[in-house]
Amino acid sequence: xxxxGDVKAEVPQVSLKVVNAxxxxxxxxxxxxxxxxxxxxxxxxxxxxSRQSVRFLFDGSPIDENKTPDDIGMEDDDVIDAMVEQTGGxx
Amino acid sequence: xxxxxxxxxxxxxxxxxxxxxxxxxTFSPKRxxxxxxxxxxxxxxxxxxxxxxxxxxxxxxxTVDGSTPQAxxxxxxxxxxxxxxxxxxxxxxxxxxxxxxxxxxxxxxNSDRKPTNDADAEISKTSKRxxxxxxxxxxxxxxSGNGRGAPGVVVESLPRDDDVVVVAVRNNxxxxxxxxxxxxxxxTNDGDASDAVAPCGKSANDxxxxxxxxxxxxxxxxxxxxxxxxxxxxxxxxxxxxxxxCYLYLLSEACxxxxxxxxxxxSLFPTDGDVEKAVAFLPDNYxxxxxxxxxxxxxxxxxxxxxxxxxxELHYWxxxxxxxxxxxxxxxxxxxxHAQKGTDHKWTHVVKGGPKQKNGDDCGVFVLQNCLxxxxxxxxxxxxxxxxxxxxxxxxxxxxxxxxxxxxx
Numbered sequence: 001x002x003x004x005g006d007v008k009a010e011v012p013q014v015s016l017k018v019v020n021a022x023x024x025x026x027x028x029x030x031x032x033x034x035x036x037x038x039x040x041x042x043x044x045x046x047x048x049x050s051r052q053s054v055r056f057l058f059d060g061s062p063i064d065e066n067k068t069p070d071d072i073g074m075e076d077d078d079v080i081d082a083m084v085e086q087t088g089g090x091x
Numbered sequence: 092x093x094x095x096x097x098x099x100x101x102x103x104x105x106x107x108x109x110x111x112x113x114x115x116x117t118f119s120p121k122r123x124x125x126x127x128x129x130x131x132x133x134x135x136x137x138x139x140x141x142x143x144x145x146x147x148x149x150x151x152x153x154t155v156d157g158s159t160p161q162a163x164x165x166x167x168x169x170x171x172x173x174x175x176x177x178x179x180x181x182x183x184x185x186x187x188x189x190x191x192x193x194x195x196x197x198x199x200x201n202s203d204r205k206p207t208n209d210a211d212a213e214i215s216k217t218s219k220r221x222x223x224x225x226x227x228x229x230x231x232x233x234x235s236g237n238g239r240g241a242p243g244v245v246v247e248s249l250p251r252d253d254d255v256v257v258v259a260v261r262n263n264x265x266x267x268x269x270x271x272x273x274x275x276x277x278x279t280n281d282g283d284a285s286d287a288v289a290p291c292g293k294s295a296n297d298x299x300x301x302x303x304x305x306x307x308x309x310x311x312x313x314x315x316x317x318x319x320x321x322x323x324x325x326x327x328x329x330x331x332x333x334x335x336x337c338y339l340y341l342l343s344e345a346c347x348x349x350x351x352x353x354x355x356x357x358s359l360f361p362t363d364g365d366v367e368k369a370v371a372f373l374p375d376n377y378x379x380x381x382x383x384x385x386x387x388x389x390x391x392x393x394x395x396x397x398x399x400x401x402x403x404e405l406h407y408w409x410x411x412x413x414x415x416x417x418x419x420x421x422x423x424x425x426x427x428x429h430a431q432k433g434t435d436h437k438w439t440h441v442v443k444g445g446p447k448q449k450n451g452d453d454c455g456v457f458v459l460q461n462c463l464x465x466x467x468x469x470x471x472x473x474x475x476x477x478x479x480x481x482x483x484x485x486x487x488x489x490x491x492x493x494x495x496x497x498x499x500x
Binding site for chain 1: 332
């Protein structure tokens with residue numbers, strides 16, 4: 001088993017926090033060059049929810065799943081909001 | 092006197108008969124009577140299209156195979172044609188189209204694509220075989236410890252994503268999970284792990300290539316429209332945020348940038364609490380916009396705030412005119428003032444009447460149509476009776492990824 005510290009030095013990662021509407025947090029480490037789609041899919045699988053029922057927002061903007069943390073300038077400990085669907089007819 | 096009138100009358104009829112005869116057409120009183128009321132129509136195709144409808148009532152209607160002034164086709168096909176041509180239409184034009192008001196069956200892009208050649212098939216098999224490997228990887232990682240202190244319990248591996256490795260879980264308070272995501276083989280965490288995932292990991296780009304077409308209909312600017320979302324536009328369904336936000340995105344796109352630009356705010360913006368966070372939801376170029384459309388979701392109801400930037404007016408549109416408009420307008424003003432630091436902007440609050448909703452389902456569609464009319468600079472002219480039609484229109488607009496602009500009439 002190789003030393004993990006070496007690997008970390010080679011692969012720049014960013015650790016992100018996904019917060020849902022109830023305030024529950026889930027931490028992710030993701031390579032800076034990996035598409036955020038992977039994070040979203042992993043989050044949905046862990047939560048047991050379907051992808052189309054969650055909206056991922058970063059800094060007020062919906063996240064393009066093909067973008068990477070580098071593309072949208074994410075830093076360590078940045079927060080991604082996982083919002084639930086809104087629906088409305090009348091009170 | 093009356094005798095001369097009679098003579099002149101007979102002479103006139105003979106002339107008409109002769110003229111039509113010379114033109115190669117047989118005289119027909121029926122044809123003549125139909126031709127009379129449509130002096131303004133110019134082409135034969137339009138005449139034919141209208142012939143059936145003029146028979147019934149005075150007002151021209153569009154038949155199943157008839158024509159509209161713009162499209163030449165009616166029904167759903169006519170609507171699609173109008174949208175594709177990016178026409179500008181009146182509500183009257185849409186009413187004439189006679190599009191089916193039942194739920195539109197949405198065509199989903201084919202999602203059961205099979206591997207097309209032997210190489211793909213081989214990779215597919217490998218992927219299946221590799222399903223068990225993330226567990227092994229995770230186990231080994233946990234044994235070796237990780238960078239964030241004591242490892243917790245390894246939860247189940249995530250199927251199919253061979254390059255997603257669960258490292259540890261801490262179950263204090265709200266299930267805190269740390270996951271390492273790697274996109275290619277060189278990122279595996281240690282020797283054992285790389286052995287375990289090597290068969291799959293080496294096909295670095297293939298997992299993506301193997302994946303089916305995207306599950307959504309389209310994605311733009313981080314917004315993704317799924318078939319399920321579009322179905323919320325079926326009759327009597329409650330419209331969801333994805334439909335609202337995607338539609339407003341298309342509308343903003345259609346209005347262009349610059350001085351005539353229309354900015355939109357995602358409906359997920361916080362309706363209280365952190366102002367800084369809410370300011371982040373404003374469009375980047377909000378200062379240049381003439382109009383910012385803010386769909387407001389409160390307690391299962393959709394309403395709309397339109398911020399007219401040039402006149403500094405905040406208009407509140409609610410199809411049901413529920414109380415609470417001042418609270419929302421005050422909050423929007425706080426956000427805008429916070430964003431425009433230093434300027435002492437005075438915002439005028441106006442609660443607009445607008446078309447009224449007569450049931451408990453359609454407020455989202457009212458918001459969309461109000462947005463369209465305000466962005467096009469016309470007074471909202473639709474009524475509750477138009478909503479079934481407008482649901483279908485919006486559904487088609489979203490499918491075709493463009494907005495049919497409206498003009499007065």
